[in-house]
Amino acid sequence: xxxxxxxxxxxxxxxxxxxxxxEIALSMNASLTVLAVVPELxxxxxxxxxxxxxxxxxxxxxxxxxxxxxxxxxxxxxxxKFLVRQGDPAEKILETAHKMKVDLIVTGSHGxxxxxxxxxxxxxxxxxxxxxxxxxxxx
Numbered sequence: 193x194x195x196x197x198x199x200x201x202x203x204x205x206x207x208x209x210x211x212x213x214x215e216i217a218l219s220m221n222a223s224l225t226v227l228a229v230v231p232e233l234x235x236x237x238x239x240x241x242x243x244x245x246x247x248x249x250x251x252x253x254x255x256x257x258x259x260x261x262x263x264x265x266x267x268x269x270x271x272x273k274f275l276v277r278q279g280d281p282a283e284k285i286l287e288t289a290h291k292m293k294v295d296l297i298v299t300g301s302h303g304x305x306x307x308x309x310x311x312x313x314x315x316x317x318x319x320x321x322x323x324x325x326x327x328x329x330x331x
Contacts (some may be wrong), residue, residue, distance in 0.1 A: 193220045197294040199285045199315070200228050202257045205300030209330040210261065213298035214268070216328075222295070223271040226261055227288055228254045229281040251276070282318035289325060297327045 198213035200206040210226065217224040230251050233243045258274050265272050277284040289297050299316045316329045 193222050193295045195225070195292060195294040196222050196296045196298060197225045197227055197285070197289050197292065198298040199281070199300070199319070200226050200257070200261065201281070201300075201315075202228070202254065203300060203302065205302055205330070207300075209298050209300035209328075212328065212330045213296075214265070216296070216298070217270050218268070221270060223273070225273040225275060225288075225292060225294070226258065226265075227275045227277065227285060228258055229284040230254050230276065230278045231281055232279055247278070251278070282315045282322075285315070285319050286322055289323065294325055297323055297325060299327065299329055301329050301331050 193216075196213050196217050198210050200210055213224060216222070230247065233246055238246070254276055258276060262272075262274055275288065277288065285297065285299070288294075297319060299319055301316045316327075320327045320329065
């Protein structure tokens, strides 16, 4: 295993996934990429200006979270990259995994909606369903 991608959305579930991905990367001397995706807003009730402001706030919060993670992981003996993308989280995770030719995707699970979503979370479920590489969902 050479490349691991871990998806992080700022949640406690993502923190657990990050810890597991780091553990695997360290044990296998693999590179680790931490990916955060700022979701696009499709709320028609918002004006374009309001949507832009909310997206800017979400982007700043995401970048702050990534900086916190970067600091907490500094000095580790493996290569660690940090990426922030904007769009549909599952699609961006899958797209990034494909472009980077990762060997493993690690994601957390929220389990918030519906039966399948209740078990592993909607983003995780989509990543598991469509990924071309193994996916580890951390609960």
